[in-house]
Each structure stands twice: as structure tokens, then as C-alpha cells.
Amino acid sequence: MRVLFLADTDSPHTLKWAKSLIKTNVEVGIFTLHTPNMDLYSDEPEIVIESLNASRELQSKKETNIGKLIYFKSFHEVRKVIKKFNPDIVHSHYASSYGLVGALSNFHPYLISVWGSDIYSFPRYSNIYKKVLNYSLNKADLILATSNSLMLETKKYCNKTIDLIPFGIDTSKFVSKRFDSLFSTDDIVIGTIKTLEKNYRIEYLIKAFHILSAKYSNISLKLLIVGKGTQREVLEKLVQKLGIKDKTIFAGFIHPDDIPKYHNMLDIFVAVSEEESFGVAVLESCACEKPVVVSNVGGFPEVVTNNETGLIVEKNNIISIVNSLEKLILNPDLRKRMGKNGRQKVISQYDWEESVKKMLTVYRSFTYE
Secondary structure: OEEEEEOOOOOHHHHHHHHHHHOOOOEEEEEEOOOOOHHHHOOOOOOEEEEOOOOHHHHHOOOOHHHHHHHHHHOHHHHHHHHHHOOOEEEEEOOOOHHHHHHHHOOOOEEEEOOOHHHHOHHHOOHHHHHHHHHHHHHOOEEEEOOHHHHHHHHHHOOOOEEEOOOOEOOOOOOOOOOOOOOOOOOEEEEEEOOOOHHHOHHHHHHHHHHHHHHOOOOOEEEEEEOOOOOHHHHHHHHHHHOOHHHEEEEEOOOHHHHHHHHOOOOEEEEOOOOOOOOHHHHHHHHOOOOEEEEOOOOHHHHOOEOOOEEEEOOOOHHHHHHHHHHHHOOHHHHHHHHHHHHHHHHHHOEHHHHHHHHHHHHHHHHOO
């Protein structure tokens, strides 16, 4: 079976799917709109990667959905790749950009995986973007979503079958383990591993941390922020303004293989997004036996059991975040219990191998008809 992904090669999700499918004897090709980081695929030379070289204009727009629209006129390049790779299935990951490129290729069977902001944010920019999304989704033979919340939101824009395949977690990789750390054993480390963009509201985490570090000056509290994005400079300035620079580390972009290491540096993982389709980073932290604090949006209430695997807080409510973090900071036994419960939930409900099996079943339903 040959499957052509239309996707961002640098996304850890694309990387994870491609490398896992290769191991099941699926031949995987990837067409990407930007210049790929080939180092990420150096151990999997069988994966065929074709790229539409990113221009300075696209780079200046930081490869946002808007920037990618520049290249929709070049969808004929995808047709060339399709002819060359000769796939059985074309599968777009992300509906608003790659989804349209795939839709315009007119190849079938055609699948789209919706990831989150392509559904929650993209159609709100303008009516044109809403029509783009509607067109792309309705050209698909099947749509795949990671959570019930995302599935319901997607149904607003199409009349298509939507299957649920969550982002599973490799629990042999994401496990509680002692790594070299940036912190001492006396520190209580609070943090997040997210793209540094507005909708993730990382400034709320920073402000909550500031309040708690001032209140509990006798406790060595540290803040770890991992990821890259357009908001990094803004967030760094906020940390400077609040006087917590000496307690904060911005780790920037990290290689996907290092993500478990950084989860294990944390004592408490925080994700207080305004919108969230699923929350794979939350489950990764749960698998590493970390208690989590999340906002009551999107797929978070599906993956976090309140008061058992973590604490669910009100959206855009710093005081709610402070209260939940305070509860966990002062109660190490609670942190440990929630961490243990979280790992068990991941093992029982979000095993990565099960997600791969579900994807293979979907692919075979189209190729063996």
C-alpha cells in the first residue's frame, strides 16, 4: 500500500505517523509546502519527501495558513508528485492548507485529518476562508478527527463521514524516567510544551506562576516553557516585566526525540488554551506520570479526568489556574497519585499502537474494496 501525505514534515505528528506506518509495510511519501528538515527523517530513508520550496514571502509569514495560501495556485505540483509516487491514497493532514491542495488535485480516495486550529480558527478569519474549508472537507472521501469535540465542530462545515482516531501515545517512550535535568531536585517545576501562539494563552501560566512564586518565596518554584512560535518575544518580555526571569527557562524548539526528557523535568504540566482539539502533549505528560492542569475547552475534558488525572480550570481565568496550581504545589502525594492515574488512563484508552491499527483499517477499507 502506498500513501501520500500532504503535510508539514517538521510536525511531530507527521513524523510519528510516517515512521509508524513505514514499520507496517506501508510505503509513505510526503509532499510539504515548506523546506523540510531532513535530519528528522535521516533514520527512515524509505520515506519519500517532496517539497515546494518556500519563498521569502512564505518565510516572512512564518508559514501560517495565510502564508500557505500563496501556494494554492501551484497545486499542479501536487499532481506531478501524485503521478510520480503513484499512491493508493492521498491523505492531507490539516484541512485549511494541505486540505485544499489535496482537494484541488482531484485524486481519490482522498482523506483529510483535521487537527484543531484548521477547524476552530481558520474559518473565522473571513467568509472566504470558511468557503475554502467547506470546499476542502466536502471533497474528501473520509474525514478523521482526534476528539469528539473536534468531530462536532467539523460537522458544521461539511456533510461527510467523520471517523475518530485519537493521537495515541507511545507509552514505552513516554514513561517516568530520570534524565539529566535543567533543575535541581529541590525545585518544583511548572511548565508547558506547546507552540508559542496566542490561542494557547501561555501568558496566563506565566502570570499565575508569578503570583505563586511571590506568595511562596520559601518554595523553590521554577517555570519551564518549551516550544517555538510568534509569541516568544512577547512572553519573554512579560517574564522580564514580572521579575521572574531568574526562575524561568525558555527552552525553544526541541527535537521530537527529546520531548519525553522535558516532560520528565516537570512536576506539573499546564495547558490553558482558549481552544484545543485534543491535547496530545497533555497525554504525553500523563504517560510520564505528571499531574496536569488544563482549561475546560475542546478535547481537554475528554483526555483529563478532573480530580483524578489532573485539574480542569475555567477558560481565561488566572485565579482558577492559581488555585489549582497551589493545590498541587502544596500536596506532593496528590501530584503522585494523579500522575499514576494519568498513566493508567493513557495505557487503557490512548495506546499509540491501537491508533495505528485504526488508521490501517481505514486505509484498507479504501484499497481493498
